[in-house]
Amino acid sequence: MKAPRRPGFPISADRMNQWIGDFAGYRINISEGRVERWLQGFRPRHRDIAARVLDAVEFVSHEQIAAAYRTALARLPGWHLDASRRAGKWRFVPFSVSAGESGDSMLHAFRLANRLNRRRYDPLFIGKRDLPGEQLTADDSVVFVDDFAGTGKQAVDAWNEALEELLPGQPSAYLVLVATSAQARKRISEETGLTVVPQHVLGDSDNIFHDRCTRFSPQDKETIREYCRRADQVNPAGYGQCGFVIVLSHNCPNNSIAILHAFNDRWEGLFRRHD
Amino acid sequence: MSTVQKEPLATHPVKPKLVATNRLEPNPYNPRRLFDREPLDVLRRSIKKVGVLVPLTVYWSSRKEKYVILDGQRHWMCAQALRLKQVPVNIIAEPSVVQNIVTMFQIHKLREDWELMPTALTLEILMHETKERSDTTLSEMTGLDVAVVTRCKKLLSYPKHYQELMLDPNPDKRVKADFFIELYAVRNDRTVNSMKWFSKNRFTRTMLDKYRERKSGLKAVTDFRLMKQYIGNARKAGKAALISARLKEYVESDSLTLEYLNIPSVNVSASARRISQAADKLHGSIAAINPEEYFGEEQMWKALDQLRKLIQRKLEEADRRIKG
Numbered sequence: 001m002k003a004p005r006r007p008g009f010p011i012s013a014d015r016m017n018q019w020i021g022d023f024a025g026y027r028i029n030i031s032e033g034r035v036e037r038w039l040q041g042f043r044p045r046h047r048d049i050a051a052r053v054l055d056a057v058e059f060v061s062h063e064q065i066a067a068a069y070r071t072a073l074a075r076l077p078g079w080h081l082d083a084s085r086r087a088g089k090w091r092f093v094p095f096s097v098s099a100g101e102s103g104d105s106m107l108h109a110f111r112l113a114n115r116l117n118r119r120r121y122d123p124l125f126i127g128k129r130d131l132p133g134e135q136l137t138a139d140d141s142v143v144f145v146d147d148f149a150g151t152g153k154q155a156v157d158a159w160n161e162a163l164e165e166l167l168p169g170q171p172s173a174y175l176v177l178v179a180t181s182a183q184a185r186k187r188i189s190e191e192t193g194l195t196v197v198p199q200h201v202l203g204d205s206d207n208i209f210h211d212r213c214t215r216f217s218p219q220d221k222e223t224i225r226e227y228c229r230r231a232d233q234v235n236p237a238g239y240g241q242c243g244f245v246i247v248l249s250h251n252c253p254n255n256s257i258a259i260l261h262a263f264n265d266r267w268e269g270l271f272r273r274h275d
Numbered sequence: 276m277s278t279v280q281k282e283p284l285a286t287h288p289v290k291p292k293l294v295a296t297n298r299l300e301p302n303p304y305n306p307r308r309l310f311d312r313e314p315l316d317v318l319r320r321s322i323k324k325v326g327v328l329v330p331l332t333v334y335w336s337s338r339k340e341k342y343v344i345l346d347g348q349r350h351w352m353c354a355q356a357l358r359l360k361q362v363p364v365n366i367i368a369e370p371s372v373v374q375n376i377v378t379m380f381q382i383h384k385l386r387e388d389w390e391l392m393p394t395a396l397t398l399e400i401l402m403h404e405t406k407e408r409s410d411t412t413l414s415e416m417t418g419l420d421v422a423v424v425t426r427c428k429k430l431l432s433y434p435k436h437y438q439e440l441m442l443d444p445n446p447d448k449r450v451k452a453d454f455f456i457e458l459y460a461v462r463n464d465r466t467v468n469s470m471k472w473f474s475k476n477r478f479t480r481t482m483l484d485k486y487r488e489r490k491s492g493l494k495a496v497t498d499f500r501l502m503k504q505y506i507g508n509a510r511k512a513g514k515a516a517l518i519s520a521r522l523k524e525y526v527e528s529d530s531l532t533l534e535y536l537n538i539p540s541v542n543v544s545a546s547a548r549r550i551s552q553a554a555d556k557l558h559g560s561i562a563a564i565n566p567e568e569y570f571g572e573e574q575m576w577k578a579l580d581q582l583r584k585l586i587q588r589k590l591e592e593a594d595r596r597i598k599g
Contacts, residue, residue, distance in 0.1 A: 096444050129438040132396040133403070135372050138338035158444030165393035166442075168375045170336075170343075 001206045001245055004055035004215055011051050022059050025249045028272050038270040049220050056215055058246045065178050066113035068199030072176040073114050088139035092125050095146035110145045136171035143174045147248055150255030151240035152184030159192035207243035231267035232258035247271050291330040293361040296354050300341045319353040327354055330363040373404045380417035391452040392441035395427035429459040457496040460503045466510045470519040481526050492532035505536040514538055
């Protein structure tokens with residue numbers, strides 16, 4: 001979470017430009033009009049808090065995602081761009097499969113980021129259904145690519161219900177993520193055979209409602225929570241009650257607070273998740 | 276019997292030896308969730324008294340630099356709990372892919388909570404490696420029910436992108452294997468396949484969309500049984516052209532419901548109702564039988580046995596799962 005401006009700092013043209021610049025490249029254009037409309041969703045006396053929430057948003061740009069994927073792959077033991085210098089066989093797999101969302105589009109971003117877009121690298125990229133046929137052994141590595149893990153539940157369930165059985169030869173299995181919560185990383189590491197390789201790890205201080213988050217006063221937090229409830233009664237603090245204010249350039253995780261992304265009759269989030 | 280089961284796991288003489296408990300690790304295919312605490316407590320008490328008497332079966336993983344337990348994980352867990360420094364092991368050669376798969380299947384049959392698609396994919400490897408195609412033989416090799424093998428093979432008949440949908444980690448987006456298994460009967464129906472407009476891929480995509488979005492009144496995967504029934508009855512009544520036209524319209528329109536495929540002149544629902552009522556009546560009579568009283572009524576028992584066989588055969592023909 002970034003440090004917001006001090007309370008009462010004017011919502012000036014400069015500040016507006018700063019937001020628009022920071023959020024440039026989001027899947028839906030974040031224009032001045034859109035930010036204005038979002039701010040108007042708050043009562044006038046609460047707009048200062050709303051503006052400070054926007055200051056605090058950790059926006060991860062396309063470039064930062066690419067850099068995260070480059071760093072992640074470079075960290076994996078035994079990987080080398082040159083096949084003759086690689087340890088064992090390597091395969092890269094989208095973690096989720098829905099077109100246009102996370103997994104497969106993230107795998108594409110991962111591929112571009114690591115200069116693996118040439119045709120000769122095609123065999124390295126496969127789907128989950130192809131994993132058993134690859135007959136990977138303990139000398140090999142499989143890298144699942146995704147963007148974000150908030151609670152780790154999905155990864156743990158996926159491992160228990162399918163992935164473990166798809167990897168009978170017990171290759172080294174990695175889950176490369178742009179960002180994750182510390183809780184999700186711990187849970188996935190403890191409950192699956194996946195080694196989590198994230199670039200950003202969000203802790204308690206990144207949960208806007210947590211006591212360890214000192215960026216906002218308790219009163220501010222109560223106000224934010226009230227608006228979050230209006231935006232989403234079921235998961236006001238985001239799925240898993242994570243309370244994050246992180247936005248990835250291709251989508252806002254549903255673990256971020258509801259006022260950022262909820263889109264319904266009661267609320268129009270700035271970072272809409274679906275078209 | 277398959278060649279797989281005949282292959283020996285060990286390639287050199289087996290000789291028990293003692294190894295440090297912390298140099299062992301569990302095989303990921305052990306059904307850990309099935310360990311119930313009570314028998315483990317009993318085993319722990321026994322090991323506390325006399326130690327681990329039966330050597331564990333392990334193989335050496337050079338990559339992990341650990342011994343991987345193939346058999347005896349419960350003993351190892353108790354040894355850990357009791358802080359035993361060493362346990363006796365029999366070291367065997369690292370199993371081949373096929374051996375690993377077969378071992379996993381033997382364990383997997385206890386794990387009913389696993390999704391079917393991963394099982395199908397592993398079965399595909401086994402079929403590829405052994406060139407075996409018979410459901411019965413594959414069932415013998417793996418310990419899976421023949422019906423499970425059949426269902427797996429149905430899933431494998433779908434294009435890859437549909438198989439991926441069954442593996443989506445997001446449960447909201449994952450499509451259950453049952454959808455594809457139930458759709459299979461219609462998708463592979465010979466009358467449907469002879470329809471000029473029919474394309475398997477387009478039909479599958481459209482049905483998936485209707486099912487997900489609850490369009491055309493499609494509520495349950497079992498609705499495809501009704502669809503298959505309507506098509507089959509129309510064919511038998513010589514109305515293939517009419518059912519083809521109606522099915523095409525049904526595919527193209529989200530406002531038409533499944534009932535549109537039910538051609539009145541071939542309606543069997545009245546007959547189905549009569550059979551259900553008769554079955555209910557017979558069920559009551561049979562339930563009231565006291566076997567001791569009727570012990571010598573040979574003809575009646577013979578008739579009941581024939582009825583049982585007939586019912587079983589009809590259930591199988593209708594692709595119904597027969598639960599033991």
